[in-house]
Amino acid sequence: MLDEANAYERGVDDDLTFQTVRELAGTAYMAGRSAPPTAVEIEAVARKLLWTSRTWDGIDSDYQAKDEEDAWDYAGEILGMRECYAAQARDLLEIARKAVNE
Structure with missing residues (x-):
């Protein structure tokens, strides 16, 4: 959130006297x-x-993750697994943003 706010602030004209909070x-x-x-x-x-x-x-082993962080670490060892979930996440977030903007 702070990254987005900082990026927005850098893109705004410094003369803000005509706008209210x-x-x-x-x-x-x-x-x-x-x-x-x-x-x-x-x-x-x-x-x-x-x-x-x-x-x-249990993907090709008896491995069982302890928590979300452990599962993410394990997914990093499987070629393309993180990328697959990231692509799904990006699609879902874009769908949600589109719905909010319409």
């Missing part, structure tokens, strides 16, 4: 809602998708 907050909110998903958001959703899918459990 409420207008700025509304503008910032709309900019954030229409921005593409960040890498941090995508990874957070990908991790949750992986953990809730349980596909990490």
Whole structure:
């Protein structure tokens, strides 16, 4: 959230005397809602998708992850697994943002 706010602030003209705080907050909110998903958001959703899918459990071994972090680490050892979940997460976040913006 802070990264997005800082990026927005860098893109705003420094002469803000004509805008109220409420207008700025509304503008910032709309900019954030229409921005593409960040890498941090995508990874957070990908991790949750992986953990809730349980596909990490027992893939070609008797391995069983202890928690979401452990499952994400294990997924990093399987070629393309993290990328697959990241692509799904990106799609879901873009669908949600589109619905909010319409």
